[in-house]
Amino acid sequence: MLEIRGVSKSFGGLKALDCVDLAVGPAEISGLIGPNGAGKSSLVNVISGLLAPDGGDVRLEGRVVSGQGPERVARAGIGRTFQNLRLFPALTVLQNIEVAAQTARECRPDRAVAMDLQAEIAALGLAGAEQLDAGTLSYGDQRRVEILRALALCPDFLLLDEPAAGMNEAESAMLATAIRSIRDRHGVGLIVIDHDLHFIMGLCERIAVLDMGRKIAEGTAQEVRHDPKVIEVYLGAPA
Amino acid sequence: MDYALQQFLNAASFGAEYALIALGLAIVFSLMGLVNFAHGEIIAIASYAAFFLILVGIDNPAVVALVAIAASVLGAILFERVAFRPVRHAPVATGLLTAFGVSIVVQNAFLLFVSPRPRPLPVFGGLNRTVELGGLKVQLLQLLEIGVTLAAISALLVFLRRSTLGLAMRAAARDFNTVRLMGLRANRVIATAFAISGLLAGIAAVFIVARRGSIEPDMGFMPVLKAFVACVIGGFGSLGGAVLGGFVLGFVEVGILLVLPQSMGGLKDAVVFSLIALLLVARPQGILGSRVELGDKER
Ligand SMILES: Nc1ncnc2c1ncn2[C@@H]1O[C@H](COP(=O)(O)OP(=O)(O)OP(=O)(O)O)[C@@H](O)[C@H]1O
Ligand SMILES: [Mg+2]
Numbered sequence: 001m002l003e004i005r006g007v008s009k010s011f012g013g014l015k016a017l018d019c020v021d022l023a024v025g026p027a028e029i030s031g032l033i034g035p036n037g038a039g040k041s042s043l044v045n046v047i048s049g050l051l052a053p054d055g056g057d058v059r060l061e062g063r064v065v066s067g068q069g070p071e072r073v074a075r076a077g078i079g080r081t082f083q084n085l086r087l088f089p090a091l092t093v094l095q096n097i098e099v100a101a102q103t104a105r106e107c108r109p110d111r112a113v114a115m116d117l118q119a120e121i122a123a124l125g126l127a128g129a130e131q132l133d134a135g136t137l138s139y140g141d142q143r144r145v146e147i148l149r150a151l152a153l154c155p156d157f158l159l160l161d162e163p164a165a166g167m168n169e170a171e172s173a174m175l176a177t178a179i180r181s182i183r184d185r186h187g188v189g190l191i192v193i194d195h196d197l198h199f200i201m202g203l204c205e206r207i208a209v210l211d212m213g214r215k216i217a218e219g220t221a222q223e224v225r226h227d228p229k230v231i232e233v234y235l236g237a238p239a
Numbered sequence: 240m241d242y243a244l245q246q247f248l249n250a251a252s253f254g255a256e257y258a259l260i261a262l263g264l265a266i267v268f269s270l271m272g273l274v275n276f277a278h279g280e281i282i283a284i285a286s287y288a289a290f291f292l293i294l295v296g297i298d299n300p301a302v303v304a305l306v307a308i309a310a311s312v313l314g315a316i317l318f319e320r321v322a323f324r325p326v327r328h329a330p331v332a333t334g335l336l337t338a339f340g341v342s343i344v345v346q347n348a349f350l351l352f353v354s355p356r357p358r359p360l361p362v363f364g365g366l367n368r369t370v371e372l373g374g375l376k377v378q379l380l381q382l383l384e385i386g387v388t389l390a391a392i393s394a395l396l397v398f399l400r401r402s403t404l405g406l407a408m409r410a411a412a413r414d415f416n417t418v419r420l421m422g423l424r425a426n427r428v429i430a431t432a433f434a435i436s437g438l439l440a441g442i443a444a445v446f447i448v449a450r451r452g453s454i455e456p457d458m459g460f461m462p463v464l465k466a467f468v469a470c471v472i473g474g475f476g477s478l479g480g481a482v483l484g485g486f487v488l489g490f491v492e493v494g495i496l497l498v499l500p501q502s503m504g505g506l507k508d509a510v511v512f513s514l515i516a517l518l519l520v521a522r523p524q525g526i527l528g529s530r531v532e533l534g535d536k537e538r
Contacts, residue, residue, distance in 0.1 A: 103422030
């Protein structure tokens with residue numbers, strides 16, 4: 001269980017997160033949506049340990065992991081990707097993955113042995129690209145490598161920040177299938193952020209909506225779609 | 240012909256020494272944005288370790304060299320643990336001041352407990368003999384210096400390309416936070432970088448001591464200043480740049496000595512340091528450019 005409890009974070013005078021609660025169970029795919037600047041990426045930054053929350057905490061299986069630095073969070077079993085790609089561009093695809101896989105072998109050896117990285121690479125359609133420098137790949141492929149790299153941590157939870165950004169409909173449909181398959185095979189719980197509501201509604205069992213740092217709604221796709229506050233925020237967007 | 244080769248070896252061996260020291264500066268800078276001016280004291284620690292070994296009667300040059308290098312590795316790790324780790328997240332200027340502080344403390348320790356004056360240390364003097372190589376007379380020290388430096392650089396290259404920790408260090412030089420998000424402990428990566436910088440400085444120290452035949456508390460200052468210039472020439476933080484800059488500096492120095500009339504040889508350093516000034520004017524932000532890192536908004 002991944003629990004975000006009353007997390008707040010300000011940048012100067014700007015409240016990017018205001019007492020946000022969220023819980024994700026094992027093997028659950030949870031969506032996180034909201035307009036630009038709502039605080040979605042900030043929440044992922046807090047969960048993954050890049051930012052220390054001003055208030056509240058993040059717990060993994062009941063243990064506080066927030067405010068202890070990103071390596072602790074990664075070693076505890078939370079992987080993430082980035083909205084603005086953060087691969088190691090000068091390393092090959094395989095080397096990028098290897099940096100994370102090393103941690104998995106150290107911290108969770110049983111899972112690391114069971115993880116067939118070659119099969120995962122193939123499942124995301126990157127077979128043959130292993131020896132290419134990550135920086136030379138297309139954006140879509142880089143996003144997939146980021147997912148693979150995070151998956152190589154053998155995490156219990158994965159945070160995907162706009163994984164389908166820049167992908168066309170067919171590509172994002174394939175990505176949704178791949179994400180579901182990762183969940184099914186590894187029992188990973190996920191938080192998925194995206195602006196593509198069609199993608200999110202099709203993929204996620206539960207959806208939370210952030211606006212101006214506050215969680216304004218949460219529920220199934222059906223519930224969120226008909227929530228007046230959400231409709232107001234999205235101002236007639238096809239929700 | 241003989242003369243040209245002699246000058247070439249001269250330049251290359253000076254260049255090798257600067258490259259070794261500059262690499263140590265660069266590897267630490269590339270990871271944490273710290274210009275470690277206490278790097279010279281790591282050279283001094285290696286040299287004084289050799290001095291103490293002689294004092295207690297161990298005088299096998301190979302043993303002394305190995306212990307000296309080990310001492311500089313330990314010294315570098317200790318500097319990081321005691322002095323730099325507490326200020327790791329502080330502004331760049333704080334790290335720089337800390338480095339100067341460490342430098343002053345260590346120099347004064349040698350000054351107080353050993354002597355403010357140079358002390359002779361001829362243990363590596365045997366390296367100064369000339370050897371025949373294909374009919375040419377060359378200095379053993381220069382050959383060793385060039386050879387060992389090239390070997391050390393190659394070994395470092397293999398480490399950075401082949402080992403996972405090396406991969407992580409290469410990645411961390413560009414994006415430390417993402418490496419931490421892959422579960423690599425910042426402390427271990429940084430301690431490794433300091434250990435490597437200490438190793439390279441220790442190797443350089445053996446050659447420096449062999450050449451001067453003496454030690455003194457501030458003996459590390461000039462070499463590190465030169466290494467700093469090498470880093471600036473090559474592009475600060477770039478490992479390849481540090482090596483390149485080291486060799487360029489070596490050749491420029493020897494070249495200047497050849498060009499300047501004998502009576503103006505004393506101007507060599509003035510000319511070289513004018514070079515720093517020019518380069519600092521040309522790219523000021525490349526050296527201590529401030530880094531504000533927050534979340535994933537750092538680029
Ligand atoms: N490191 C930072 N320093 C200062 N302000 C920040 C920082 N990170 C985020 N912010 C601000 O916090 C607010 C929330 O940003 P965040 O990136 O979390 O939004 P988001 O929901 O991910 O938006 P988008 O959909 O555009 O990705 C924004 O106003 C942003 O400018
Ligand atoms: Mg965002």
